[in-house]
Structure formats: structure tokens, C-alpha cells
Amino acid sequence: MFNRFRSAVIGAVSGLETNGSAIEGTQYNKTTLAPKFPYGRPHFLGLGDDEVQMSADHKLRPVIHPSKPLPYETGYAECVNAGKSRWNEDQAVYRQGVLSKTIQNETGTVNKFSIPYTYYGIFDGHAGVGAALCAANQLHHIIHEKLVDAQDDIWIDFNKKNSAKTKPRDLLIIGALESAFTEMDQLLLEDRNKYQAAGGCTALVALFILGKLYIANAGDSRAIICKDDKFIPMSMDFTPENEKDRIRRLAQDQPILLGKDFTSKEYLAQPKSSDLGKTVMFRDAYMKGWAYKTLQPDDLKISVITGQGKRSRVMGTIGVTRGFGDHDLTDIYRKTPIKPFLSSHPEVQVHKIESTDDKEVLIMGTDGLWDVTDGYKAAEIVSKSVNAFEDKKYVGAATCLVGYARGSLTNSWHLKSGKPASCDDISVFVIPMLPYKLEYQELVKKCVPNENNDTSTNNIDGHTNNVH
Amino acid sequence: MSYAYLFKYIIIGDTGVGKSCLLLQFTDKRFQPVHDLTIGVEFGARMITIDSKQIKLQIWDTAGQEAFRSITRSYYRGAAGALLVYDITRRETFNHLTTWLEDARQHSNSNMVIMLIGNKSDLETRREVKKEEGEAFAREHGLVFMETSAKTAANVEEAFINTAKEIYEKIQEGVFDINNEANGIKIGPQHSPTNPSLPGTGGSGGSQGSGCC
Numbered sequence: 001m002f003n004r005f006r007s008a009v010i011g012a013v014s015g016l017e018t019n020g021s022a023i024e025g026t027q028y029n030k031t032t033l034a035p036k037f038p039y040g041r042p043h044f045l046g047l048g049d050d051e052v053q054m055s056a057d058h059k060l061r062p063v064i065h066p067s068k069p070l071p072y073e074t075g076y077a078e079c080v081n082a083g084k085s086r087w088n089e090d091q092a093v094y095r096q097g098v099l100s101k102t103i104q105n106e107t108g109t110v111n112k113f114s115i116p117y118t119y120y121g122i123f124d125g126h127a128g129v130g131a132a133l134c135a136a137n138q139l140h141h142i143i144h145e146k147l148v149d150a151q152d153d154i155w156i157d158f159n160k161k162n163s164a165k166t167k168p169r170d171l172l173i174i175g176a177l178e179s180a181f182t183e184m185d186q187l188l189l190e191d192r193n194k195y196q197a198a199g200g201c202t203a204l205v206a207l208f209i210l211g212k213l214y215i216a217n218a219g220d221s222r223a224i225i226c227k228d229d230k231f232i233p234m235s236m237d238f239t240p241e242n243e244k245d246r247i248r249r250l251a252q253d254q255p256i257l258l259g260k261d262f263t264s265k266e267y268l269a270q271p272k273s274s275d276l277g278k279t280v281m282f283r284d285a286y287m288k289g290w291a292y293k294t295l296q297p298d299d300l301k302i303s304v305i306t307g308q309g310k311r312s313r314v315m316g317t318i319g320v321t322r323g324f325g326d327h328d329l330t331d332i333y334r335k336t337p338i339k340p341f342l343s344s345h346p347e348v349q350v351h352k353i354e355s356t357d358d359k360e361v362l363i364m365g366t367d368g369l370w371d372v373t374d375g376y377k378a379a380e381i382v383s384k385s386v387n388a389f390e391d392k393k394y395v396g397a398a399t400c401l402v403g404y405a406r407g408s409l410t411n412s413w414h415l416k417s418g419k420p421a422s423c424d425d426i427s428v429f430v431i432p433m434l435p436y437k438l439e440y441q442e443l444v445k446k447c448v449p450n451e452n453n454d455t456s457t458n459n460i461d462g463h464t465n466n467v468h
Numbered sequence: 469m470s471y472a473y474l475f476k477y478i479i480i481g482d483t484g485v486g487k488s489c490l491l492l493q494f495t496d497k498r499f500q501p502v503h504d505l506t507i508g509v510e511f512g513a514r515m516i517t518i519d520s521k522q523i524k525l526q527i528w529d530t531a532g533q534e535a536f537r538s539i540t541r542s543y544y545r546g547a548a549g550a551l552l553v554y555d556i557t558r559r560e561t562f563n564h565l566t567t568w569l570e571d572a573r574q575h576s577n578s579n580m581v582i583m584l585i586g587n588k589s590d591l592e593t594r595r596e597v598k599k600e601e602g603e604a605f606a607r608e609h610g611l612v613f614m615e616t617s618a619k620t621a622a623n624v625e626e627a628f629i630n631t632a633k634e635i636y637e638k639i640q641e642g643v644f645d646i647n648n649e650a651n652g653i654k655i656g657p658q659h660s661p662t663n664p665s666l667p668g669t670g671g672s673g674g675s676q677g678s679g680c681c
Binding site: 050051053054057059060061062063064065067077385388389391392395396399400403406408409416 | 505507508509510511512513524526528535536538539541542543545546649650
């Protein structure tokens with residue numbers, strides 16, 4: 001997460017200094033506790049220790065991809081930052097899982113069903129590598145448990161039996177994702193004094209299950225669906241600027257959370273002591289419009305949200321408002337806890353993949369990609385790569401995306417256009433969506449013969465919910 | 469395992485000349501007969517011994533395809549050695565050497581040791597480029613030359629190790645500034661107190677990956 005911390009900003013301006021930000025250094029030296037998970041790169045990259053060292057070469061910033069293909073030709077590529085932290089603080093994971101259900105109908109016939117799902121996650125760490133490693137190692141287990149909890153009701157939902165006692169399938173899967181995110185954050189809270197300081201991380205998860213794609217996002221990584229040169233956003237960025245209302249209202253309702261230095265009010269310009277007694281424009285957290293007030297000493301406090309866009313901060317410190325961890329994060333000067341303003345709650349978007357064709361791909365990227373690439377550019381790069389390569393299309397596309405955002409190094413890292421390139425860690429999945437549609441159709445087909453025998457038990461496709 | 473020096477290599481040359489196979493033969497001692505297109509870059513590491521000193525080689529194997537050229541150029545930076553590879557059974561891969569060499573000279577440091585490699589020496593019957601031609605090209609451009617076979621492993625060790633010997637000699641002669649990492653050389657952890665190891669593994673970055681020692 002580039003420039004997320006004020007201290008990181010200072011160290012990162014040159015983009016070429018090694019040894020990381022002040023926050024990261026302090027946290028690693030401060031404690032003798034072991035990390036919960038050792039540092040490494042995503043398992044599917046299959047890197048040994050030597051290669052992990054090589055992957056963190058800040059001078060080369062190698063664009064790394066899996067040497068063995070991922071399922072359904074899914075592409076992935078990553079590269080390390082330009083020197084803001086020693087290690088790549090992004091993590092990525094994919095998993096394929098199965099929910100099973102055995103059903104005995106009235107005639108005594110036992111049918112066993114398997115619902116396959118595929119899970120992708122990317123986690124952008126800050127202030128250390130710990131939280132992202134925990135999420136990459138644990139979140140999929142939690143999500144699986146939550147889905148198992150819901151699988152009977154998901155099944156009842158298919159059969160449209162007892163529907164009064166359950167909820168539509170979408171809401172059950174969304175609920176599984178939401179509660180898993182809360183539990184992941186809770187786990188980091190419980191671990192905070194048992195393991196080395198973990199820092200925090202954002203989380204962006206894609207779950208393909210039963211003909212739909214569920215995107216759960218907490219943070220500023222981003223998912224889009226591309227087709228040729230067009231794209232649909234599948235997530236919104238949770239930055240202080242975008243979550244200004246939520247955070248300022250929370251601050252206004254619970255002013256004790258603000259400590260001594262911060263205010264929930266917003267002023268047209270940051271008031272200075274020389275302005276005392278003057279009339280200034282302000283608004284409180286619930287106001288849409290602006291009003292006037294005479295400036296009092298209390299108004300000289302700093303707004304809880306400052307800056308704009310990528311530079312916006314909560315309490316002058318953190319530039320992302322959702323994710324996991326950060327349980328010990330405080331503002332730099334007065335050590336006021338920041339965690340109460342952060343949320344682990346994801347926004348979940350649902351996308352039906354029944355009309356997907358072979359041109360539709362899902363791109364998931366950390367902000368290292370999106371800082372210098374918009375949806376149009378990403379769609380263009382992917383469609384160009386997919387057409388250019390006969391083999392390894394999507395790995396090639398992911399490599400080209402990361403290569404584009406990383407740029408090349410002369411005096412500093414720059415794009416082909418000469419504009420500054422991304423100096424952050426960059427991680428990207430490029431996921432062709434057609435296989436998930438075919439997989440689902442296959443699953444439905446398998447149930448058709450049974451459906452003739454007992455429609456009510458085995459119909460899993462008649463259902464159409466649209467939460468979107 | 470600790471090392472006295474670390475050298476970075478880059479392998480370049482047209483697509484299909486056997487760059488990845490040379491790396492695989494050197495790091496894993498095996499041959500992959502089916503051409504598997506390299507995307508961007510692959511990499512590997514291995515420890516060798518020169519003058520009874522342990523030297524770690526970090527090798528960047530680049531894609532020969534034009535589409536990745538802008539990505540792969542960045543790997544010239546900080547390379548102490550380059551293996552410039554052509555295929556003795558395909559004349560055009562030899563004809564492109566000048567372009568590769570220009571690219572290498574432009575993007576690398578001037579002291580980089582370049583080893584010219586005519587690969588696929590096992591395919592004598594299909595040879596299109598005479599050994600003498602390779603030797604002449606190398607002489608003309610100040611390169612070291614060798615013919616290799618990634619398939620039979622002939623000269624593969626020698627190609628990587630002789631390049632390292634050249635670099636090592638240059639260090640002894642004081643040509644390389646070993647304190648400047650941009651030269652693709654790093655002094656090993658026992659000589660340098662600041663080498664960071666992986667957090668949490670307690671390891672010293674020893675060779676457990678694709679290395680064979």
C-alpha cells in the first residue's frame with residue numbers, strides 16, 4: 001500500500017531507498033514474538049527460499065508468474081515495490097473447494113451432490129507482512145466453514161421447499177462472506193499479543209459458485225470485469241475520501257474516539273490560530289450544506305479526514321478504511337487508536353455468469369496496478385495480450401498488466417508515456433470467466449436425469465435471485 | 469548456505485533457442501523436450517565453487533518474444549554476466565545476434581561479461597551455423613564463446629561457470645566495483661553484516677529452492 005502512512009510517504013518519495021518504512025522497521029524490532037506465518041510468496045508460485053529472495057529485488061522488480069498453470073488457465077503476476085519495504089506486502093491465494101450434500105428422497109434413493117466453488121483472494125498489506133499472510137492462509141478456511149454452515153439452507157433454497165424458513169441463496173452466500181470477514185479480523189485481534197505485530201491488510205475476494213460470481217471487497221484493491229475494450233466495475237475503493245461520511249458521523253456520535261487533536265467538523269480550509277475570532281465556513285458530519293461560525297480554539301483541531309483521493313488519510317495516518325488488522329494502529333503524534341474508525345465489513349457484489357462468453361475476464365488487482373491504470377487501459381492491455389498469445393494467454397495478460405504498471409527504470413520508474421509508474425507492490429489475477437459458466441452448466445446437466453425422477457429434490461437451477 | 473559472492477546473470481536470445489532449457493539443465497540437471505514458451509521472465513539460483521570460494525548465481529531467463537521486450541529489458545540492469553544464446557540449427561537466430569548485443573550493451577553496465585552460446589550442438593545433422601562462425605563473431609565483439617547442448621548437458625556447466633570465472637577475474641583485477649550493486653555483484657553475508665534474511669524463517673537465504681547444492 002504505497003503512501004498509506006505518512007512515515008512511508010517520507011521514505012518513499014525517491015522510490016529507491018531500501019529497508020522499508022519507519023513503521024515497519026519499528027514493529028519488527030519492537031517484539032521478539034514469532035510471526036504467525038513465515039514470509040513467503042503465494043504457494044502457487046512454488047518459489048524456494050532463493051527465489052523468494054530474488055523476487056524481492058528492488059532494482060529489478062521482476063514480474064513473477066506461476067510456472068505451472070492455475071486452473072482454467074487463470075493468469076497471475078506480481079512484482080515487488082521499488083524499495084518502500086523490504087518484502088512484497090501483497091499476498092494472493094486461490095482455492096478450489098466442494099460443498100457436499102447427501103439427500104435421501106421418499107423412495108429411499110440416496111443422491112450425493114457436490115457443489116464446486118473457486119475462490120481467489122488478494123490482500124495488500126501495510127505496516128508489515130503479517131496480516132496479509134494470515135488472510136492468505138486462513139480466510140478461505142473461514143469462508144469454507146461459513147458456506148458449510150449455510151449449505152443445507154442453500155439446498156432448501158434450490159428445492160424451494162420451506163422457503164419461509166430460509167433466505168434466498170444470494171443472501172446466504174453474501175452472509176457467509178460477510179461473517180467470514182468479521183471473523184478474520186477477530187482472529188487477528190485475538191492473535192495480537194501472541195505473534196509478531198501483523199500490521200493490516202486490505203482484502204478482495206472472488207467466489208465463483210453455482211453460476212454466479214461474488215466479489216467481496218474491503219479496502220482499495222479493485223475488481224473489474226472486462227470484455228474487449230469495455231469494463232464493469234465490480235468493487236468500490238474504500239478510502240478515507242470515499243468513506244468520509246461514515247467516519248465523520250461515527251466521530252461526531254462518539255467524540256471520545258477523536259482524542260485531543262481531531263475534530264469531526266469539516267472546514268473550507270484548515271483553520272489557523274491567526275484566524276481565531278474570524279467567521280469561517282464549516283459543516284458537521286450530517287450536513288450536506290455549509291454554514292458559518294466564529295472560530296474558537298477548539299476549531300483548530302485537525303479534521304479526522306484530511307487530503308483528497310489517494311492522499312486522503314484518517315487521522316493523518318492511514319489511507320485505507322477497510323480491511324483486516326491494524327488493531328494497534330494509532331495516530332503518529334498522540335497515539336489515538338485508529339481502529340474504531342476502520343471496518344472489516346466487505347461490500348459484496350453479485351454477477352450472474354450465465355451470459356458470459358470467452359471474451360469476458362475478471363481482473364483483480366491491488367492498488368499498485370490501479371494507481372497508474374484505469375479500467376479502460378486494463379481492458380485494452382488484456383484484450384491485446386489475449387489476442388497476441390496463443391498459449392498462456394491469461395498469464396501473459398497478467399504479466400503485461402504488471403509490466404505496464406511497473407514501467408521501466410531510468411532515474412525513476414516510469415511508464416512508456418514518461419509519467420511516473422507504480423512504485424508499490426503490484427499483484428494481479430486475470431481470470432477467464434467462461435469455464436465457470438461451463439462448469440455450472442455441467443453441474444445442472446448432471447442433475448437433469450435425477451430431476452425427471454424427483455423434480456423437487458434435485459432442481460438446482462430454477463432459481464433466479466437478483467440482489468445486484 | 470552462505471556465499472562469498474553473488475553474481476546476477478541474464479540469459480538472452482531469440483525465442484526457441486533453448487534459454488530456459490539451459491537454465492533448467494544447470495539448476496535442475498534435467499531436460500524439457502517440449503518447448504514451453506517463457507512469459508516475461510523465469511529465474512533460478514545455484515551455488516558454484518570458484519577458487520574454493522562459494523559463489524551464488526542468480527539467473528534471470530528472459531522471454532525471447534518481442535512482446536515482452538519492454539519488460540525483459542529491466543533485467544539487464546545489475547547483471548554481471550549475460551548468456552547470449554543462438555540455435556546452431558537456425559541461421560536467423562545467429563543473424564539476430566547483433567541486435568541482441570546492441571540491446572545488451574545499451575541497457576547493461578559496460579563491464580558485463582557476455583558469453584556467446586551456440587546451443588543444440590547435439591543436432592549436428594541439422595547444423596546451419598558453423599562453429600567457426602560463432603568463434604569469429606565472439607572474437608570480433610570481445611565475447612567468450614562456447615557451443616552447448618541443453619539436451620545432453622554438454623558444456624552447460626562450463627558455460628555458466630566460465631562466465632563466473634571471467635567475472636571473478638575481473639573482480640580480482642579491480643575492474644568491478646563490488647560495493648556497487650548495480651554491477652550485479654554482491655558480497656556474501658559472512659562478509660557483509662547487512663544482508664537481510666527472510667523474516668520468520670530464521671534462514672540465511674540458503675539454497676533450498678531450485679539450487680542443487
